[in-house]
Amino acid sequence: MSEHNDETVDDVFAEKAFAEKARHRFDDSVQGLDAATRSALNQSRQVALKELGSRRPLRMTWLPAAGVAAAGVAALMLWTANPTLEQKAVPGAADIEILLTEDSLEMLEELEFYSWMELDEQAFVPPELQNHVG
Amino acid sequence: MGSGRTEQHRDEYRMSICNASFAVSCHTEKKTGAETLQRRESLNRFFADVEKRALRIAEISIRDRDEALDLVQDAMIKLARNYAQRPVAEWTPLFYRILQNRIRDWQRRETVKNKVMTWFQRSDEDGDADPVAAAPDTAGRTPEEQLEGQEAMACLEQAVTALPVRQREAFMLRTFEGLDVAGTAAAMGCSQGSVKTHYSRAVHSLRDSLGEHWQ
Numbered sequence: 001m002s003e004h005n006d007e008t009v010d011d012v013f014a015e016k017a018f019a020e021k022a023r024h025r026f027d028d029s030v031q032g033l034d035a036a037t038r039s040a041l042n043q044s045r046q047v048a049l050k051e052l053g054s055r056r057p058l059r060m061t062w063l064p065a066a067g068v069a070a071a072g073v074a075a076l077m078l079w080t081a082n083p084t085l086e087q088k089a090v091p092g093a094a095d096i097e098i099l100l101t102e103d104s105l106e107m108l109e110e111l112e113f114y115s116w117m118e119l120d121e122q123a124f125v126p127p128e129l130q131n132h133v134g
Numbered sequence: 135m136g137s138g139r140t141e142q143h144r145d146e147y148r149m150s151i152c153n154a155s156f157a158v159s160c161h162t163e164k165k166t167g168a169e170t171l172q173r174r175e176s177l178n179r180f181f182a183d184v185e186k187r188a189l190r191i192a193e194i195s196i197r198d199r200d201e202a203l204d205l206v207q208d209a210m211i212k213l214a215r216n217y218a219q220r221p222v223a224e225w226t227p228l229f230y231r232i233l234q235n236r237i238r239d240w241q242r243r244e245t246v247k248n249k250v251m252t253w254f255q256r257s258d259e260d261g262d263a264d265p266v267a268a269a270p271d272t273a274g275r276t277p278e279e280q281l282e283g284q285e286a287m288a289c290l291e292q293a294v295t296a297l298p299v300r301q302r303e304a305f306m307l308r309t310f311e312g313l314d315v316a317g318t319a320a321a322m323g324c325s326q327g328s329v330k331t332h333y334s335r336a337v338h339s340l341r342d343s344l345g346e347h348w349q
Contacts, residue, residue, distance in 0.1 A: 014341070015334075015337050015341075018337060018340070018341055019308075019309045019337065021348075022290055022309050022310075022340070023309050023310065023312070025283065025286050025287045025290055026187075026190065026287070026290075026309070026310045028283050028287065029190055029283075029284075029287045030186045030187055030190050032284075033186055033189070033190075037189070037199065037203070038186070040203050041185045041186065041189060041203070041206070044185070044203065044206060044207035044210055045178065045181040045182065045185060045210060047207060047210075047211065048177075048181065048207065048210035048211045048213070048214045049174055049177060049178055049181075049214060051211050051214045051215045052170070052173065052174055052177060052214045052215075052218050053170065053173075053214075053215070053218060053219070054215055
């Protein structure tokens with residue numbers, strides 16, 4: 001039992017030492033970034049700062065989705081209203097389905113992120129981070 | 135005469151209201167302008183602090199510096215556009231969440247591209263060697279020490295790249311960026327328990343592959 005505990009403690013120390021070494025090597029590589037790369041990063045930062053607060057209205061992001069949905073509904077109505085279209089419409093319907101699926105997946109991805117943000121706001125209080133960011 | 139005086143009073147009253155509302159509006163504008171300026175300054179400091187490490191993390195993930203620069207810029211823009219109003223303490227996990235998503239998207243695109251390239255039997259004959267920074271060492275180390283450090287980092291990068299994606303993310307965010315478990319979980323979009331598991335497996339795997347003598 002004691003030997004097992006010793007092994008675990010040793011393992012924890014070894015892990016920490018390894019992580020420390022890795023962090024040290026990584027920091028060295030960050031310090032060694034060349035001037036051209038640093039300059040490119042600086043330019044990227046300035047570009048990003050120009051975008052501060054220029055968020056597009058949410059409804060605009062839903063507009064393409066609404067357009068595709070409307071097109072889907074229109075196609076469905078035409079398809080069901082005219083039985084002669086049924087045979088010809090099979091490939092077209094598949095295309096619409098793909099378009100709708102892709103778009104809804106994209107929206108779901110965003111929704112997941114917004115949902116995470118909401119949960120994060122309620123539950124996530126990172127006191128350590130307050131020291132880290134600054 | 136009496137009614138003229140009343141009208142004058144009314145005009146004075148209206149003027150005083152206009153002046154008061156103008157003063158309030160000016161004060162609000164000044165306050166908003168100052169807040170925006172302060173936020174911009176904070177964001178500038180945050181980006182300056184995080185950008186170099188973020189670039190190296192992205193570069194290790196995708197093995198391409200130019201592409202990594204693009205991904206970091208995208209992540210910065212998205213944070214500035216959409217989440218700059220969030221508390222400053224949340225910026226780091228948010229920024230890395232965005233960056234990790236960008237990296238995953240890039241890797242997905244590359245996988246598809248590679249499959250298509252294989253399908254058409256084309257070979258990517260770029261011939262460009264991986265550029266090694268030839269800048270003078272700022273830490274005052276000897277060339278031997280520099281070389282040793284670069285070799286050790288190259289081995290580490292290779293081993294980190296070989297890790298499964300989630301282990302790699304957990305290791306880099308915890309070790310390289312220095313995020314705590316909660317911050318890493320927020321950045322990766324998973325539970326804290328998963329972060330601990332991924333991180334522990336990553337460290338074991340790296341120690342195994344690099345060996346005891348890796349410095």
